[in-house]
Amino acid sequence: MKNNKTKKSKLSNFKNKLDFWATNSEEGGWNISSTDEGSQKMLENENEKQIKIQTGTDVVDDFVIDEDTSDDERMIVNMGPQHPSTHGVLRLQAELEGEVVRRVKPIIGYLHTGMEKTGEELNYFQGPTNTTRMDYLSPLFNELVFSLTTEKLIGIEVPKRAETIRILMTELNRVSSHLVALATGGMDIGALSMMIFGFRERELILNFFEKTTGLRMNHNFIRPGGVAADLPDGWQKDVEEIIKIIPEKLQDYDDMLLDNPIWKGRLQNVGILTTEECFAYGVTGPSLRASGYSWDLRKSQPYSGIENYEFDVPTLTEGDVFARWRVKVLEIFESLKIIEQAMHNMPKGPYKVQDKKITPPPRKRLDESMEALIHHFKIYTEGFKVPEGDAYVAVESPRGELGCYIVSDGSAKPYRMHVRGPSFCNLQALPVIMTDSPIADAVAAIASLDPVIGDVDR
Amino acid sequence: MNPEIINTTTEEYKELIESLKKDGFEMMVDLTVVDWFRKKEPRFEIVVQFLSTSKNSRKTIKVFVNDEDLTIPSITDIYPSSNFYEREAYDMFGIVFADHPDLTRILMPDDWEGHPLRKNYGSGRIPVQFKNAPKVD
Numbered sequence: 252m253k254n255n256k257t258k259k260s261k262l263s264n265f266k267n268k269l270d271f272w273a274t275n276s277e278e279g280g281w282n283i284s285s286t287d288e289g290s291q292k293m294l295e296n297e298n299e300k301q302i303k304i305q306t307g308t309d310v311v312d313d314f315v316i317d318e319d320t321s322d323d324e325r326m327i328v329n330m331g332p333q334h335p336s337t338h339g340v341l342r343l344q345a346e347l348e349g350e351v352v353r354r355v356k357p358i359i360g361y362l363h364t365g366m367e368k369t370g371e372e373l374n375y376f377q378g379p380t381n382t383t384r385m386d387y388l389s390p391l392f393n394e395l396v397f398s399l400t401t402e403k404l405i406g407i408e409v410p411k412r413a414e415t416i417r418i419l420m421t422e423l424n425r426v427s428s429h430l431v432a433l434a435t436g437g438m439d440i441g442a443l444s445m446m447i448f449g450f451r452e453r454e455l456i457l458n459f460f461e462k463t464t465g466l467r468m469n470h471n472f473i474r475p476g477g478v479a480a481d482l483p484d485g486w487q488k489d490v491e492e493i494i495k496i497i498p499e500k501l502q503d504y505d506d507m508l509l510d511n512p513i514w515k516g517r518l519q520n521v522g523i524l525t526t527e528e529c530f531a532y533g534v535t536g537p538s539l540r541a542s543g544y545s546w547d548l549r550k551s552q553p554y555s556g557i558e559n560y561e562f563d564v565p566t567l568t569e570g571d572v573f574a575r576w577r578v579k580v581l582e583i584f585e586s587l588k589i590i591e592q593a594m595h596n597m598p599k600g601p602y603k604v605q606d607k608k609i610t611p612p613p614r615k616r617l618d619e620s621m622e623a624l625i626h627h628f629k630i631y632t633e634g635f636k637v638p639e640g641d642a643y644v645a646v647e648s649p650r651g652e653l654g655c656y657i658v659s660d661g662s663a664k665p666y667r668m669h670v671r672g673p674s675f676c677n678l679q680a681l682p683v684i685m686t687d688s689p690i691a692d693a694v695a696a697i698a699s700l701d702p703v704i705g706d707v708d709r
Numbered sequence: 710m711n712p713e714i715i716n717t718t719t720e721e722y723k724e725l726i727e728s729l730k731k732d733g734f735e736m737m738v739d740l741t742v743v744d745w746f747r748k749k750e751p752r753f754e755i756v757v758q759f760l761s762t763s764k765n766s767r768k769t770i771k772v773f774v775n776d777e778d779l780t781i782p783s784i785t786d787i788y789p790s791s792n793f794y795e796r797e798a799y800d801m802f803g804i805v806f807a808d809h810p811d812l813t814r815i816l817m818p819d820d821w822e823g824h825p826l827r828k829n830y831g832s833g834r835i836p837v838q839f840k841n842a843p844k845v846d
Contacts, residue, residue: 369832530762656741667744671758
């Protein structure tokens, strides 16, 4: 009892002392309204010398400042290439005026591996192995566009089952690629749970890819003349699971972010791109659709029979980072619609074109047939020859128009193989987005364009 | 979709592209170069892809660089999206785009010698020595 009392009195003594410090008067309490304003005022400006002494800045410095330089001097700041928000090795040189970016120049080439040069030394049969490594988040699109261009040069049509498998796999790839974009975009802005969620759901799709193609990335699955293998047993069950789980998880993301004031505050009215700017800088894909222009190559210039599927093209008008994020979420729903239709309408039949000059014979035919052995040997040593000419084919990749231009001189290797990467072109819009906006919005702007540096540098 | 192919000359190149812009081709989607080393003369052929979203059509412009200094007018003032592509063409093939705002190397380092995508540039010209690998003389 006695102990308690002394404690209490000590406490009250201490409290009175605190009151005195806080209010500079003995009458004051903890109530802020009763505090004396005078104690919170800073020292008068006339007393500059005293302030300097108190704050420890009264240092004699013989450094002479040029009269030309002033406080609002512009500063050039280097960001990257090793920076988590640049999604790879993108380097930005920004000229800052205080916190505001006045000029910015993206510097690329840190991941340049000369894939177009390599492409001239691999034959058409080996080509997808090379192109699949360009845009590593949507490898199947790279294989698809290379195969479509080669098939256009040869003039063959692939069987219906191969086309449907291609649509199924590429749309699954679009979902997984957009999930990474949502995940890393969330991480850059500070929604760290988003990163875990996005990568968790992507794992479902990557597991299916591993089952079908043998690899999680860089599949080399879509090849000129069809696809490398048939779908595995029980694939419908896996796809059904993906179609069932992902919309539920997307609902979770929306619950977390759609009405979140911090998320909206960071993204709305930030990094606005108008339709005219998109046209001028060649921006395609979700960024163009977020600026109010409904343009999707799957609708306007369809490939692989995608015109037979029912889906919408989500289009928003704001053109800001929020709209670009929203378009990606809505596109996942549309892709899931296509996947479901492809799953229910999967035709039976061969999954490779039945042309012995292009498709190698199955292994067991080699023991019985001399011709099969010859074709096998020819394809694996020399490859198949492609008639002279050139062709440009474009598909809608998760980032925009992915094009492939191949010039053939009649041999088994492309004379010139060029890939039009959507990230490379979209990156040109980065200075437009970032100029005259705070440096804090730069990270959101980069994430919204979703560049993949493998696609930029090739 | 098969793009319509137009062959032109270096002199008429820029006028043609101005007329394309007026014609409703909003986007320049791709610009690349083909090196016809010892196969055709002049050696370098520039291939530009255009896209019209309003008409839903494509056009391909092909032009041989017949200038001795490999110079061709830049189209960055008409289509700003050609900026990176022209820098890439300069970097990889050594084509000079006159009046380009910033014609520097884009993918290769600034001090790189040669233009890698030319046909007479051997891909194995720089030997690679791997760490701890036995040296072959």
